[in-house]
Amino acid sequence: TISLEYGTAPSTVSGTYTSGAWTNRHIKTTASTTDNGCAGISYYQYSHNGTSGWSNDISTLGWNSSYNNTSTKTQLSYWITWNGQWDFYVRAVDTLGNVGTNSTKFNEKIDVTLPTVSYNVAGGTYNAKKTVTVTGSDANFKNMSVHVYKDGSFVSGKSVSGTTSSTFNVALDSDGKWTVYTQVYDQAGNKHNQSPDNGGGWYYQNYTIDTIA
Numbered sequence: 001t002i003s004l005e006y007g008t009a010p011s012t013v014s015g016t017y018t019s020g021a022w023t024n025r026h027i028k029t030t031a032s033t034t035d036n037g038c039a040g041i042s043y044y045q046y047s048h049n050g051t052s053g054w055s056n057d058i059s060t061l062g063w064n065s066s067y068n069n070t071s072t073k074t075q076l077s078y079w080i081t082w083n084g085q086w087d088f089y090v091r092a093v094d095t096l097g098n099v100g101t102n103s104t105k106f107n108e109k110i111d112v113t114l115p116t117v118s119y120n121v122a123g124g125t126y127n128a129k130k131t132v133t134v135t136g137s138d139a140n141f142k143n144m145s146v147h148v149y150k151d152g153s154f155v156s157g158k159s160v161s162g163t164t165s166s167t168f169n170v171a172l173d174s175d176g177k178w179t180v181y182t183q184v185y186d187q188a189g190n191k192h193n194q195s196p197d198n199g200g201g202w203y204y205q206n207y208t209i210d211t212i213a
Contacts, residue, residue, distance in 0.1 A: 003030045009079035010064035019106040022188040030077040031090045039094040041073040050089035085109040111188035123205035130172045136184035137165040147181040178207040
């Protein structure tokens with residue numbers, strides 16, 4: 001059997017991980033088995049497709065692995081700590097070379113890369129109306145929120161969601177002092193981390209539009 005948890009390798013578990021869900025934490029996999037014969041468990045292997053490419057002993061791969069009991073080896077835990085997504089199958093091999101049944105397939109997804117936000121027009125003073133294209137970028141994009149203020153008052157807001165990077169156009173269409181705020185999240189819960197920041201996690205740029213001679 002397989003149990004999945006998330007946390008921080010090599011020892012901190014924070015909760016149960018659901019197969020196929022995105023996380024920005026490390027994933028702890030625990031494989032448990034029994035040996036119906038007398039030989040005893042020797043080691044565990046993994047494969048990404050369940051039919052070929054079976055690994056060497058998982059405990060030798062440097063994945064912060066540990067056995068519940070180094071004598072019986074009926075349970076092995078190990079950590080996946082790097083970006084990516086994979087299907088896994090795990091099986092046990094006993095000391096005589098007999099191969100156990102594959103585990104059910106489970107899928108692990110880790111994303112620790114922060115999204116980015118960019119504006120095509122830099123903050124500043126302009127003598128003409130401007131359209132600011134706000135772009136939220138991430139290979140695992142989830143949501144971008146844009147809030148627009150003029151002369152200190154809220155003008156409009158927009159939330160864009162999806163699975164790819166997105167853009168949103170903001171029209172600075174009248175004279176005054178404008179501020180455009182943006183937050184971007186990905187599906188693993190990562191948020192952009194860029195300056196300037198308003199202190200509440202929003203990236204922003206200030207604009208002054210002055211078309212009067």
